[in-house]
Structure formats: C-alpha cells, structure tokens
Amino acid sequence: MHNFLRFFPVFASTLGVVLAVPLNVSHTTISPAPSPTCTEATTTALPPEQDCFYVPPNGWETKEPGAVLRHRFAPQQPFATDTVNYPAWNILYRTTDSNGDPTYAVTTAFAPKDISTPHAMVSFQFNYNSADVNESPSYGIYHDIKPKLWISKYLQHGWFVNLPDFEGPLAAFGAGHMAGYATLDSVRATLKMSQIIGMPRGADQGVRYAMYGYSGGAFATGWAAELQPTYAPDLHFEAAGLGGLFPNGTATLEKLSKLQMSNWAWSSNLRSVMIGLGTMHKKIREVITSSLGKPEWDWNTVIRRLPQEKEVSRLDLKNAVNTAINSPLVRNVLDYDTTLGSHGIPTMPLMFHRADTDQLSAPEDTQELKNVYCNSGASVFLHVHPNTWDDPHFREGLQACLSEDIQTFLATAFARRLYPGCGTDNRPWGDHQYGPIGAR
Known part of the structure; x- marks a missing residue:
C-alpha cells in the first residue's frame, strides 16, 4: 500500500x-x-x-x-x-x-x-x-x-x-x-x-x-x-x-476542544456536536448558551451563528466546552448518550x-x-x-x-x-x- x-x-x-x-x-x-x-x-x-x-x-x-x-x-x-x-x-x-x-x-x-x-x-x-x-x-x-x-x-x-x-x-x-x-x-x-x-x-x-x-x-x-x-x-x-x-464521548470532546485550535475541520465538527446534542436534549441548551457567553441566544440563533467563527472564536469555543462538560446536566447527557x-x-x-x-x-x-x-x-x-x-x-x-x-x-x-x-x-x-x- x-x-x-x-x-x-x-x-x-x-x-x-x-x-x-x-x-x-x-x-x-x-x-x-x-x-x-x-x-x-x-x-x-x-x-x-x-x-x-x-x-x-x-x-x-x-x-x-x-x-x-x-x-x-x-x-x-x-x-x-x-x-x-x-x-x-x-x-x-x-x-x-x-x-x-x-x-x-x-x-x-x-x-x-x-x-x-x-x-x-x-x-x-x-x-x-x-x-x-x-x-x-x-x-x-x-x-x-x-x-x-x-x-x-x-x-x-x-x-x-x-x-x-x-x-x-x-x-x-x-x-x-x-x-x-x-x-x-x-x-x-x-x-x-x-x-x-x-x-x-x-x-x-x-x-x-x-x-x-x-x-x-x-x-x-x-x-x-x-x-x-x-x-x-x-x-x-x-x-x-x-x-x-x-x-x-466526554474524553473525545475534551480532545476536540484542543485539536480545533489549530484545525478548522475539528472546530466545525465540535460545533456540530454541540448543536446536535442540544437539539436532541433541550435541557442542556441553556447550559450551552451560557457557556458560550451568549445567554440571550435562543436555539435557532445557536444553530445559525455557532458554526461561524466570527460569532464564536475557537478560544471561546474551547472555554465553553470546558465549562459545559463540568455541568451535571451536560455530564449526565454525555454519559447517557455519547x-x-x-x-x-x-x-x-x-x-x-x-x-x-x-x-x-x-x-x-x-x-x-x-x-x-x-x-x-x-x-x-x-x-x-x-x-x-x-x-x-x-x-x-x-x-x-x-x-x-x-x-x-x-x-x-x-x-x-x-x-x-x-x-x-x-x-x-x-x-x-x-x-x-x-x-x-
């Protein structure tokens, strides 16, 4: 080969x-x-x-x-x-x-x-x-x-x-x-x-x-x-x-949050995971928006704007993931569904x-x-x-x-x-x- x-x-x-x-x-x-x-x-x-x-x-x-x-x-x-x-x-x-x-x-x-x-x-x-x-x-x-x-x-x-x-x-x-x-x-x-x-x-x-x-x-x-x-x-x-x-799933999200700092493909992937899990599990949406520093965003706004780096930088995304996975609500979802x-x-x-x-x-x-x-x-x-x-x-x-x-x-x-x-x-x-x- x-x-x-x-x-x-x-x-x-x-x-x-x-x-x-x-x-x-x-x-x-x-x-x-x-x-x-x-x-x-x-x-x-x-x-x-x-x-x-x-x-x-x-x-x-x-x-x-x-x-x-x-x-x-x-x-x-x-x-x-x-x-x-x-x-x-x-x-x-x-x-x-x-x-x-x-x-x-x-x-x-x-x-x-x-x-x-x-x-x-x-x-x-x-x-x-x-x-x-x-x-x-x-x-x-x-x-x-x-x-x-x-x-x-x-x-x-x-x-x-x-x-x-x-x-x-x-x-x-x-x-x-x-x-x-x-x-x-x-x-x-x-x-x-x-x-x-x-x-x-x-x-x-x-x-x-x-x-x-x-x-x-x-x-x-x-x-x-x-x-x-x-x-x-x-x-x-x-x-x-x-x-x-x-x-x-939790360990992979932590790895993705670091990898995405130097690779947009990984960053796009991480953003999609956050949207996918939040779409399926409504109870973690508020945790996600708060972790992103965007508590005013409704979920449709998250779907529309989170994929854009100009709206959420990679550093902000990394910090948001680290904050979110320490939430008991998010951790329960990750254990249950990832x-x-x-x-x-x-x-x-x-x-x-x-x-x-x-x-x-x-x-x-x-x-x-x-x-x-x-x-x-x-x-x-x-x-x-x-x-x-x-x-x-x-x-x-x-x-x-x-x-x-x-x-x-x-x-x-x-x-x-x-x-x-x-x-x-x-x-x-x-x-x-x-x-x-x-x-x-």
Missing part, C-alpha cells in the same frame, strides 16, 4: 483528501422536516429540507419501529454515471430518538448486479458527522464521493448495502441512542423491502447481514451493537466492524480497529470497552495499527477504505467462520491475522 501511494503521489494526495476527511466543514443549518412548500423529487435529487418524500404520512407515530412508511426508486441513481449502475431505493421508516420518542429516518438500499452466495447485506454507517439534515447520506451521496467509494466495494462483492441517515430528521449528530436505534430500524426496514429490491428471502436463502462504520459511522455502529439485544432482538447480525471508534459500555453487551462478534496514536481517543478507552465486553462474554478482536502519519485518524480511515481487510472480515462473517473469543493484533494493514476471531 505504501509503495502504491509513493509511486502515484498525485493520486494519493487527491484520494487522501477525498477519503480521509470525515468531517463536515460547511455551515450548519437544521430543519426538523421539509418546508410546507416542499416538492417530491422525481428525476433529480432534492435536499431533504425541500423534498416531500422526507415528510412522514399521517399516523406514522403509531407504527412499530422499523415499519416502512414509504419508499421509492431513488430519483437520481447514485451510480447512474458509473461503469456499473447499481440500483438504489430510498426508504422512509419509523424509528426512535434518544428520548424514547417516535421519530423517523431515511435509508438508501443498494442492490448488487451479481448476488453473492451466501446472500449478504452490509449496513454501512457513513461518517457524515454533521448537524445539517441536507448532509444526510441519502442526499449527500450525490455530491460526496466518499460513501460511494466504500459502497462500491461491497456491491462488487455481490452484497446488498443499507446506508442509513442515522442522525434522523433533526440531524442530531452525537446522539448515540438515536444513531443506534435508527441504524437497527433501517436494517429492519430494508429487510422488509426484500421483494422490491430483489433480495433473496426464505428459510433456504435468507440474507445474512453485518455492520461496519468508521469514525462517526463507528459511533452509530457501536450504539446499534449495544442496543440490539434489548431494542431489536429479532435481528441477528453476523458481525460488526468499528474503525476509529471513540467510546468515551459513552459506550453501559447500555448492553453486544451478542454479535466485533472487530475494532484504530491507529495506535489516534488523536480523537486514547487507546485506554478502546481497551477498556473491549474489556467490558469480553468480561461479559462478548467476542471482540482489536487491531491496533502502528502509525507514523501526521494525521492518524484520517489516514486510518483511508487505509481501511483502500485495504481489503474490512471486506475479508465481513466475508468471513458471512461465511460464518468467525468463532468466539477476544484478542489483539498490531500487524499493519494487509497482514491481518484474526486470531480468536478468524477463519476456522
């Missing part, structure tokens, strides 16, 4: 920017639903704020989680201009937010040209990391190449792909329960669409499914894995992969991977989560990759996309050749040995 990148420096540089940056740096806006003047997209994709498809029908609140509320053949096929045009469908479905209230979300299902044996589906949680509903993957995929690069690899294996907008209609970035519930319900909804999307079903040809996500996508995947035993016991995942995970390890023990085999010097999360946090799971009988294998890069979190994501190791792990899971156990490996990409979780 390193030789390939060395001999193709322009390609490597371009692809590094395209693949590795997991952060949204646009100004953040938010909308709970499309406007009353929305139009349903027909041949050209529209932003969720403008597309009536994203408005649930009357009575949706009474439906069960995972119920399909409406569906359509995606109006503008994401792979239409590619060599292979993989068909895609949008599915609006009922789910649950972090407060336990009914909400809804959209997922996009993709079908391969040649279906694998065994029949399989990957639920891919893309790290869109944004408090802007218009950055949701169901629409973002039309102008962002990153999710397509991941998805095309899965489709080439003959696997169906599920791509959920797991932050929901309010783009509640950082709300763990919302992300986990929406991910699980997206799988339920896509499986219910099996006949329409050409997915084989039945006792003799049922589809096997697994999850993967990197960075913010690992956040959603991890929450789905923890919540599945109690929220969705009807689902039976073969495995889940989490890359660049940050299990301790920190893994106390909401359930995953029943599916797990694979974690991270750079040894990942700047978003201390290695001890990942090791502690692994220990919690393993001590309770879960199967977890951890890959810790030696790092010599300047930006380890980004580059780990780049390597994960370019390497075949993630696909190998998923293929082994679909073949049901993973077996129980826990282990750790520090071999580099391309030389993974699965140890306790590996091919029998």
